[in-house]
Amino acid sequence: MSALSLRSYGGSRGSSSMSLGGGYQSRIASRAPSVYGGAGGQCVRVSYASGTRSGFDLSSALGGDNGSYGCNAVSVSEKATMQNLNDRLATYLEKVRSLETANAQLERQIREWYEKKKPVISDYSKYDATLADLRRKISAATLSNASIILQIDNAKLAAEDFKVKFESELIMRQSVEADIAGLRKIEGLKEELVYLKKNHAEEIAALRAHLSTSSVNVEVDAAPQQDMARMMEEIRTQYEGITEKNRRDMESWYKDKFDELNKVVASSTETLQTSRSEINELKRTMQALQIDLQSQLSLKAAMEGQLNETESRYSMQLNQLQGMVNSLEEELGRMKTDIERQAGEYRMLLDIKTRLEMEIAEYRRLLDGEDVGRTVITKKVETVQVQKLPVVTKRVRTVIEEMVDGKVVSRTEDVDMEVPQN
Template sequence: MKTHTHACAHPPPSSGPTHKLHLYKRVKLRVTIPILFRSVLHPFALFLNSFNMSISMQTTKTLRSSTAFPQKAYSVYGGGFGGSTRISSSKIGGGYGFGGNYGGGFSTTFSVKGDRDLLQVNEKATMQNLNDRLASYLEKVRSLEAANATLERQIREYYEKKGPVAQRDYSKYWNTINDLKEKIKNATVKNANILLQIDNAKLAADDFRIKFEHELVMRQSVEADVANLRRLLDQTTLTKADLEMQIEGLQDELAFMKKNHQEDLAALRSQLSGTVNVEVDAAPQQDLNKVLEEIRSHYENIIQKHRRDQEDWFKDKSAVLNKEVAISTETIQTTKTEITDLRRTLQGLEIELQSQISMKSALEHSLADTEARYSAMLAGFQSQINMLEAELAQLRASTEQQAREYSLLLDIKTRLEHEIATYRSLLENQDVKTQIPDNLFPLQEDPSPSPQPRVDQVSSTATIAPAKHTQRDRERERKIEIMKK
């Protein structure tokens, strides 16, 4: 973009620049501000340097000649910093022209139109152009300020909402969690001890069951022996009754035989008493009474012997049976006592086993509930952690983006400070007027063959602007200082 300005004898009115520069108060360097004076200020500064160099070059030739220049135009083209500089002398009206053209797109023309023409800069059009562009940039700055304020408010609201959540103190919750973990650990140890006790009780119950089965077999064998002994006792009782009956029969038979014998003796005695004694010389007969007595004694001895034998056998058998019955009875009583104790112990163990099983079930349900509750709590905490991590990552990305933007803004701020300093020097230099004196020497051609034109005499003096511009310059400088701060 090129801006072409013409010379003006008077500076621009103070109302335009003062009004426009008043907007510098609202500029904040932390907002992205485009580079607004690069295409204007830098070429203009280079132009001023080239102008000073050209004036210095031409001043050495001002006293060489005072003749009138021929009606011919001369041009000098020089390049510096990627741009070009044009110094021209025109035959129209004997004027002197000096112009600069740079790649940045800025061009300024100085004209010399007579003895009293002044070398002037049309700063009014330049300032209007710059102020228009500055106004557009300030509008953009205001929009960026509004967007920045909105972002700051959103960030502040975000930190107000999310900050306290991230700064919560979970120490008391961790203490509760540690206590519950300790309780769960203790409950697990207790459950393990209970399971060990249950296993021990099962082993003890198995041992008692084996003992019970062994004792049951012993009891059954003893009961079988007792039944056999009872059958033997019954047989012995029957044998005893039979023998007693036989003894009674034999006693009855003996009494009957004794009675018959007495009767026979009585009959014989009666017969003998009524008979005649006839003595016959014959062998003596045996005494029947004696024979009977012998027979009686013999049978009585046999009966007594059988009775003694039977009594001894019965006594022996009865003693043995009584002893066996006593032993069996004692064994049965002991077995019954042991069975009762074992039943009582078994019932107690079964009751304890049921209580332990119920306690185990209750503890398992409680453990499952606790695990489910804390799993839900941990899932909630994990989701919060994930959300906070995502927010933290987003904040880090936003912080990095803001850091990059801040670095860019800092770079832009540095360049703007340099450009504002240049612009300030430009504004200060705009109030300095370059005047050409009345005895302006005309230009003449240098007779020596040279690719560069010869300018005979140029008198350049710089005068300070009138005093009426001093107050405006001070105000402008003050506003620029405010803008830089």
């Protein structure tokens, strides 16, 4: 980007200003008639300097930088030169219009390309309900698995308790069986006692019969003896009473003991049967829970596999879309660069057009007899932007030249460095 400032001094007219497109500005200040090129200010000498030239200027159109003209400066050659300038202006205007048309066509093509190349994004919202349902099922299966594991642990604890109860009942049963065996042994001893009593009674009866039938007369000259039969009868009666009393006591004790043991055995047997049925029921429940757990684990594994597959598919599609977005961004960057380049060319042509219009206007004023002596001050600004990752440096170079009669009387140059903020 460059800027041009013109300052001129002429006759007694008031000062006037003119704006130049694209950063150029001209200021014309009038002063007393110039003595250059003739008296009375009827002829002029024009000096023009700029950072960039459009291929021609007024000095070349008027025949040089240092030429002097008389009062009759307007001639046929000058009219031809003006016609040539008009033709060149028309050519440049036509070129500007053609570039504007091409720019509009390029913008339309860019919009059409964007419309055609717009990425087609598939609608995966229809899978959201399925994914949400699968997630809910997985959560429910997880909770169900935790509940089943808790039930299995409770069943194991209950089985351990029943096992302890079974062992204690088994020990009690073994004790009762040992008591029953002792009672049976007592019954055998009682039967043996009855058999021995019976044999003893038979022997006594036989002995009595033998004594009653025998007739032995023994005369002993001694003191009278006691009656042996009576003594034997007393002894027998006494022993029979003792035996009968012992038998009744024994029978009563063993009967009470046997009844008590029968009650214990009956209650133990009932408890054992109940424990066995509960153990069997718990075993069946545990097997059913294990089967249910295996089915839930299989369902969980299947759902996790589906979820992983869905996530991998979505990740692949996301990578593809990201690649498309990156390619579109690169294409957009290239297009922006191209548009900026064409905009720069357009601005350059617009600057040339503006300078041509100003030169024609100035030339017309000269032809109309505006005699001025002019001092030209040229200001040229050059902007260079250097981009080195990761720092972008911008350098602005400003050159100001003051020219009088085609001679540079002063020159000022300034260079600024700045880093643009992102």
